[in-house]
Amino acid sequence: MTSQERPSECVRLAEALRELRAAAGLSLAALAAKTPYSKSSWERYLNGKTLPPRQAVEELCVLAGERQDRPLALWGLAESAWSGRAGVGAAGPAGARREEPRDVADAPTPEADGEPGPAERGRWRSTGFLAGTLGGLAAVAAGVLLVVWGFGGSGTDAEGAPTSVNSGPAPGCSGDSCTGKDAEATRCSGAANPPGTLAEHRFGGGTVVKVRRSVECGAVWARIDRGRVGDRVEIVAPGIGTQQTEVRDRFDEEGSLPTPMAAARRDELADVRGCLVRDGERQCFGAGGKTGDAGK
DSSP: TTTTTTTTTHHHHHHHHHHHHHHHTTTTHHHHHHHOOHHHHHHHTTTTOOOHHHHHHHHHHHHHOOSSSHHHHHHHHHHHHHHHHHTTTTTTTGGGGGOOHHHHHHHOOOOOOOOOOOHHEEEHHHHHHHHHHHHHHHHHOOOHHHHHHHOOOOOOOOOOBOOOOSOOOOSSGGGGGGGSSOOOTTTTTTTSSSEEEEEEEEOGOEEEEEEETTTTEEEEEEEEEEETTTTTEEEETTTTTOEEEOOOOOHHHHHHOOOEEEEEEEGGGGGGEEEEEEEEEEEEEETTEEEEEEOO
């Protein structure tokens, strides 16, 4: 997705994250060392290439010593725009016009111009009440889902991946709706929903490509570690167009770079392939081992 194609909400969030990083005075390597996210992930978050997880925004605020109100409000707007939900409910009764909540997204922090006045304090109290109410509703909904899933039992499938989730937030997609989305941003690869490795292959120079699978999300993706600039990694699933990503700079080389996801049912896993395209040669592999596939 180019900068012209990214929603304005996502651009504003990326700008806010870059300001927080500058306030924290941390390099990408330092951010990776102090958080669960790699340097290449932070590079994508800070440049608006990928929607960051909410937790990443929270942790950056803590590292910068800044309030979380505005960045999290921007994250909520960006998440809605990224997922396509931003236009839902745009018009109210009798064609009422929906206005963007500028008092949340654009409100200055109380420290900006000294002690806030009564009106400003009232706005912050209203914002806090609204955020608390919405957060409480979200927590209740998540709790209901977790209780329902908890009664379903737990265990592992043939690949050793967990078959149920007993804690943590629900993934943001399932099956076909995951195709083309980022596993980290949708929580398909989070600690609460740990993915399994279907297959992996080692290439020259220490490069490793893995085919990862999330049981909860019903999706697969490929991940490259220690790739070279110019490498292209692909995931190929039955009935799904090839999902791919490219190693573009030294940050991608040093980190782990995933492809977007592709939906894959359990009975289709034997036909899933991970591929590395390097120097014009395409090499693919699956759960059964490496399969040659020369060409671009």
